[in-house]
Amino acid sequence: MTEEQLRIAASKRLERDGKVFSTPIEVTLDVIGGKWKSVLAYHIIQGPQRFSELKRLVPGITEKMLTQTLRELERDGVVSRTVFAEVPPRVEYRITEHGASLQPVLAAMCAWGRGHWQQVAASTEG
Template structure:
């Protein structure tokens, strides 16, 4: 995996390149909030405060940080309008859009997992 900040290849000495590719994916979308942000952007462009309303437990600072990281990885694009008050919109890039099936599969997996866990709780 190439570190976008340093240009260093962290996987050049790994024997299994597949593991490195999984690490790359996890690094780009990992974190408590990125998956949730991406899920909400699947519906289309959102303004910053729209995302805050959709994810009420995220702080302003954390949303800003997560969006910046997604921008750095070219998953999300930020469009700023020169109006008063300032207007900023976020949307998926073409690369970000390729995460759609992964995010939707994660949602489906979560639904199945919750059902299994609820069933186990009821049985105990």
């Protein structure tokens, strides 16, 4: 994005749910920022996931936080939730078409993280 485009984008404000966003980066971080949202989106983008599978894939997340974060991702149109009428009930989360557009963002985050990890590892070895 050019400096001119950034200036234009910054001059327009978006308000939602009482929050005021002054840059597109703030909007992005609201949707996938925080400790768990990007991690969950990363796993769900790989294929449909059940609640229990996500809990296993993301060690350290509590059930309450997993539920809350999935609800926020669903509210923002990143994931869809399907409840199957079975006993016991089965709930599956899928990436939406809109959520799939995050794939290049998540891939870039993975690439940067991998490079950073290698740089830190190399600097602690020497």
